[in-house]
Amino acid sequence: MLFNSYSFIFLFLPIAWIGYWIARGRSNEWGMIALSMASLFFYAYWDVRFLPVLLFSIGINHFVAGMITRTGRRYSRSWLIAGIIFNLGLLGFFKYMNFFSEISESLTGVAILSVHILLPIGISFFTFQQITYLIDAYRGKTARYDLLHYTVFVAFFPQLISGPIVHHSEMMPQFKTASRPEARSIAIGLSIFIAGLFKKLVLADNIAPFASAVFAASDSGADVTFVETWGALVAFSFQMYFDFSGYSDMAIGLGLMFGIRLPINFRSPYQALSIREYWQRWHITLGRFLTDYVYIPLGGSRVTLPRNLANLIILMFLSGMWHGAGLGFILWGLLNGFWLCCNVIMSRINQMLGITRGSLIPAPVACIMTFLAVSFGWCFFKSVNFAGLVNMTETAMGFNGLTLPASFALELGGFAPILEFLGFTFSGPGHVAIGEWATLGVPMIIASFLIVWTMPNTNQLFLSNDPEYNVEEQGFLIWRPNMVGFVSVSGIFFFAMLFASSISEFLYFQF
Incomplete structure (x- = not known):
């Protein structure tokens, strides 16, 4: 069910909203039951075959989190490792097995799988969300929540499919104390x-x-x-x-x-003056997750310059892997890692030159350069095969020249000779x-x-x-x-x- 569909706007949303507030009027528990049922129905509407995957993931993670908080330090670490392996294994199976099967078939002639595995919608989002919960449970940063509230935390339908990747510390207290919102809200x-x-x-x-x-x-x-x-x-x-x-x-x-x-x-990520700032503005919660649970544990920027650059490459490589199973996504992630490394080096150069505020590059130019760098990266992201990429x-x-479709020459009239004078040529089809x-x-x-x-x-x-x-x-x-x-x-x-x-x-x- 799409947020932009008639069925969601005129049927599901009014029914879920009214049902929730009627149930919430009785008690918080009834409200959470109504919200969890609405969220699970919303997910099952896409493809009911995906619902058991979501419920299985919720059940296992809730159990593992309980074991982490109840067992001693020695055993809680083992439970954490088991939980992370489970989550990454589940995500890897559904997201990457088709990719690896295709590689195997192209190299050996034998596919790993005889069927195509369907990707459960939203699995990347609810998997990362639950990994953060397990890690924080191990760190002693989260309380033990009952299965009902945990289910709502994972499956809350506004953010279930495409985020944001929410953190338990900002959501669980709200679910516990949710009250009727004001008309203004x-x-x-x-x-x-x-x-x-x-x-x-x-x-x-x-x-x-x-x-x-x-x-x-x-x-x-x-x-x-x-x-x-x-x-x-x-x-x-x-x-x-x-x-x-x-x-x-x-x-x-x-x-x-x-x-x-x-x-x-x-x-407003396209107003960013650098790729680093761009990633602080685009998909903020994914960046927060990767920074808090990958980049900082690797040492972040508090290490030598080569190690810092390597951490950035690893960070964006994982971002590319998260976005999809394919060479294009991996290269897109590595390209953004390279851009981030350039930002770090440029910052070091500014420091050596005594520039503590601003940059050598004027802000409007930096903004345009950042936008063009991001736009170029979509070549890797959008292309569906390597030849197209x-x-x-x-x-x-510009390796193939500054070209325009040949059919444009006639339509442009007197502007065509001007463009040719500037170095453009008219050749090839127009799509x-x-x-x-x-x-x-x-x-x-x-x-x-x-x-x-x-x-x-x-x-x-x-x-x-x-x-x-x-x-x-x-x-x-x-x-x-x-x-x-x-x-x-x-x-x-x-x-x-x-x-x-x-x-x-x-x-x-x-x-």
């Missing part, structure tokens, strides 16, 4: 949900075809031109941005409607008609640039006055729950629903 939650719906249906889904057409052509072995390649990379950058930030907004909005504050997972990266780097680029593609990309770099983000717009979220920077626009706010959000909702005839999954569902 419900209004803010619903408004944030609608803002996310708009990002997904109107922005992300309408940009997607321009990226998909070029990537699909490249993956099929067709030539792609320099201009269309970068057009597709920029389009996919904004598709990913609005798709993931849209989901993150909808998750936070749904949480507020149920009286639960989920952590902010997305904070090589094709896109070589073309994006998106120039008319489509002109009427929708380029305007959508320009609008995306303006939204991303000139407008306040959703957190600034809706959560600036919420002390629990502590939004640091307030935008020049702040939404307020009054008649103007109601009319504006209602208009956005009805406009977004005009685009709901074709429902697509969120990109992060595949992870």
Whole structure:
């Protein structure tokens, strides 16, 4: 069931919301039962075959956490290791066995598996979430929770499928003491949900075809031109941005409607001035997990420079592995690790030059360079085969020349000779008609640039006055729950629903 579907918006959500608050009126336990049943139904709706996997994971992890807290230090470590092996083994089996089977078949002619294993949706998210719980149980940083509250912690439907990866310390107390939210909180939650719906249906889904057409052509072995390649990379950058930030907004909005504050997972990452800052703004909770449970235990930045660089490479390699089973994801992770290493080296150079504030690179230039580096990385992330990946990266780097589709020359008229004078050539096929680029593609990309770099983000717009979220920077626009706010959000909702005839999954569902 998709957040952007009619069945979720007009059936599941109202029934679950009303049912929860009726049950919560009786007691906290009844409220948690209602919320757990709604969450498990939501998960089973995708494919009921995945529900036993989720329940099995919850049951084993709850049992292991209990053994960690009840046994002595000597045995609790063994239970922790067993729990981590179980979680990584479960994740590895479902996520990577097809990948390893394909490699085995290509090298030896014999596949490891005779069937294709389906990936349970959200398994990467609820696996990492439970690993943090086990580690903190071993460290003595978490209390023992009953199975009901633990189930809600893992399966809470707003964050179950694509995050955020929540921490027990920020969620369990809320589930224990959840009270009826004020009308203001419900209004803010619903408004944030609608803002996310708009990002997904109107922005992300309408940009997607321009990226998909070029990537699909490249993956099929067709030539792609320099201009269309970068057009597709920029389009996919904004598709990913609005798709993931849209989901993150909808998750936070749904949480507020149920009286639960989920952590902010997305904070204007394309405004970052470095790859390091970008990763502090994009998928914040995944970065938090990898930093707290991988990077810092490895020594973090408190080691020699070579060791620090190696830690960053390991960190981003694991990030790539987490995102998917495939060479492209691994290379994407290693590329981001390389960018992070460049950031560290550049920081050391600034220190040697006595630059304690700012950088040698002006902020606007640094922002553009960061965006281009991130966009280039999507070559590895989006391509479905190695040949397509090589094709896109070589073309994006200009190895095949500064080319435009031959069909564009006639349409550009007098501008064509100017472009040729600047070094561009017209050759090869066009995979998106120039008319489509002109009427929708380029305007959508320009609008995306303006939204991303000139407008306040959703957190600034809706959560600036919420002390629990502590939004640091307030935008020049702040939404307020009054008649103007109601009319504006209602208009956005009805406009977004005009685009709901074709429902697509969120990109992060595949992870």
